[in-house]
Amino acid sequence: xxxxxxxxxxxxxxxxxxxxxxxxxxxxxxxxxxxxxxxxxxxxxxxxxxxxxxxxxxxxxxxxxxxxxxxxxxxxxxxxxxxxxxxxxxxxxxxxxxxxxxxxxxxxxxxxxxxxxxxxxxxxxxxxxxxxxxxxxxxxxxxxxxxxxxxxxxxxxxxxxxxxxxxxxxxxxxxxxxxxxxxxxxxxxxxxxxxxxxxxxxxxxxxxxxxxxxxxxxxxxxxxxxxxxxxxxxxxxxxxxxxxxxxxxxxxxxxxxxxxxxxxxxxxxxxxxxxxxxxxxxxxxxxxxxxxxxxxxxxxxxxxxxxxxxxxxxxxxxxxxxxxxxxxxxxxxxxxxxxxxxxxxxxxxxxxxx
Amino acid sequence: xxxxxxxxxxxxxxxxxxxxxxxxxxxxxxxxxxxxxxxxxxxxxxxxxxxxxxxxxxxxxxxxxxxxxxxxxxxxxxxxxxxxxxxxxxxxxxxxxxxxxxxxxxxxxxxxxxxxxxxxxxxxxxxxxxx
Numbered sequence: 037x038x039x040x041x042x043x044x045x046x047x048x049x050x051x052x053x054x055x056x057x058x059x060x061x062x063x064x065x066x067x068x069x070x071x072x073x074x075x076x077x078x079x080x081x082x083x084x085x086x087x088x089x090x091x092x093x094x095x096x097x098x099x100x101x102x103x104x105x106x107x108x109x110x111x112x113x114x115x116x117x118x119x120x121x122x123x124x125x126x127x128x129x130x131x132x133x134x135x136x137x138x139x140x141x142x143x144x145x146x147x148x149x150x151x152x153x154x155x156x157x158x159x160x161x162x163x164x165x166x167x168x169x170x171x172x173x174x175x176x177x178x179x180x181x182x183x184x185x186x187x188x189x190x191x192x193x194x195x196x197x198x199x200x201x202x203x204x205x206x207x208x209x210x211x212x213x214x215x216x217x218x219x220x221x222x223x224x225x226x227x228x229x230x231x232x233x234x235x236x237x238x239x240x241x242x243x244x245x246x247x248x249x250x251x252x253x254x255x256x257x258x259x260x261x262x263x264x265x266x267x268x269x270x271x272x273x274x275x276x277x278x279x280x281x282x283x284x285x286x287x288x289x290x291x292x293x294x295x296x297x298x299x300x301x302x303x304x305x306x307x308x309x310x311x312x313x314x315x316x317x318x319x320x321x322x323x324x325x326x327x328x329x330x331x332x333x334x335x336x337x338x339x340x341x342x343x344x345x346x347x348x349x350x351x352x353x354x355x356x357x358x359x360x361x362x363x364x365x366x367x368x369x370x371x372x373x374x375x376x377x378x379x380x381x382x383x384x385x386x387x388x389x390x
Numbered sequence: 391x392x393x394x395x396x397x398x399x400x401x402x403x404x405x406x407x408x409x410x411x412x413x414x415x416x417x418x419x420x421x422x423x424x425x426x427x428x429x430x431x432x433x434x435x436x437x438x439x440x441x442x443x444x445x446x447x448x449x450x451x452x453x454x455x456x457x458x459x460x461x462x463x464x465x466x467x468x469x470x471x472x473x474x475x476x477x478x479x480x481x482x483x484x485x486x487x488x489x490x491x492x493x494x495x496x497x498x499x500x501x502x503x504x505x506x507x508x509x510x511x512x513x514x515x516x517x518x519x520x521x
Binding site: 082111113114116117118120121144147148174175178179182185204205206207209210213214217237240241244268 | 404406407409410413414417447448449450451453454455456477478479480482483486498499500501502
């Protein structure tokens with residue numbers, strides 16, 4: 037059976053086509069193997085691709101890796117991308133060949149190498165990817181940054197942070213994303229350190245990344261952005277403070293550093309028509325960090341038309357133990373449905389107990 | 391830009407790259423929907439309407455050129471603006487993308503304003519009134 041026929045029959049199961057594919061690839065008869073594989077990989081047949089990858093992963097043969105490395109040079113994007121998919125699965129069988137690929141003169145091949153190395157990494161791979169951060173081509177640097185992030189290479193934190201501080205804007209984005217993926221105290225600190233000096237667009241991305249990490253020590257720097265950032269940065273920072281860092285903000289209580297956050301919540305609540313989620317989270321946090329200036333906002337929402345807004349205000353008045361809310365809560369109780377009445381009574385009890 | 395947020399489909403196998411493009415586009419007031427490969431993108435394109443697609447070339451399962459051909463072959467998607475955003479800087483890939491029907495081509499890494507300018511002009515060309 038020739039290779040092309042064997043590849044066609046591979047997804048049908050059975051030992052014969054599998055044995056035949058392996059025999060051909062191990063033999064790597066140049067005149068037949070490369071063209072037959074190119075034709076097979078040019079057809080978008082996922083089933084064949086996965087079957088082939090499974091089979092080759094099982095075998096783990098250096099010679100087969102070298103066959104697919106040759107296919108990476110194909111002019112047909114489908115062939116080279118399918119070859120890459122296979123190499124991501126079988127590359128560990130020949131790490132030296134992947135390292136050699138990362139040293140090719142064509143930067144496209146070095147980009148492929150960085151991507152494949154990022155899937156399977158050991159110390160040798162990380163060392164090579166760290167060298168690739170100094171590649172003359174920015175697309176290779178970028179691919180190395182992404183892969184070091186995926187490998188969660190803590191040794192890469194300092195050099196990646198250097199890109200975040202002084203790199204091309206595109207690399208600043210990939211660097212902050214890689215640091216976020218690496219995580220841990222050192223990477224988090226680099227993200228926090230970059231916050232004050234970053235351009236507005238990088239700062240917004242940094243805030244988003246910090247939202248994914250939710251570090252407790254991020255509350256004060258983000259409160260700083262809320263105090264003096266651009267409107268877009270303030271909105272992004274408030275989203276993180278109201279979301280993943282809400283418990284940490286609540287823990288700070290009525291402190292001076294939380295004043296800008298309370299003011300920004302009020303501004304967000306009074307700007308247009310806020311969502312029920314924003315009202316619920318905003319009023320909940322205002323109850324924890326707000327002062328007399330914010331009490332009026334909670335009282336105002338007790339009279340809101342929207343039931344969800346009133347419910348959020350009822351709960352906030354209770355947790356803030358807001359004495360001024362007793363009269364409006366009692367008034368609300370008279371017209372409330374059973375469910376809301378339960379929350380109103382609970383809040384009144386908390387206020388009266390205080 | 392408009393009252394109704396325009397929706398952009400970002401197709402790239404790298405989640406990092408998709409996030410990066412989203413970070414650039416969201417401050418423009420655009421809604422960003424992400425797909426990890428061409429097949430996922432085609433499914434999304436069948437399910438909802440997009441104002442623009444940003445597509446990488448090198449992706450597993452279905453690469454950007456294949457996706458581009460499929461998009462142009464689908465009724466209703468013939469005129470969808472598509473920006474190819476790729477590390478492929480060679481003329482032959484640019485030509486392949488053009489032949490497949492890509493509207494614009496941008497090599498990455500690039501500066502965020504370059505992406506914004508191309509996105510803006512593609513959206514403007516489709517809908518000069520911004521409605």
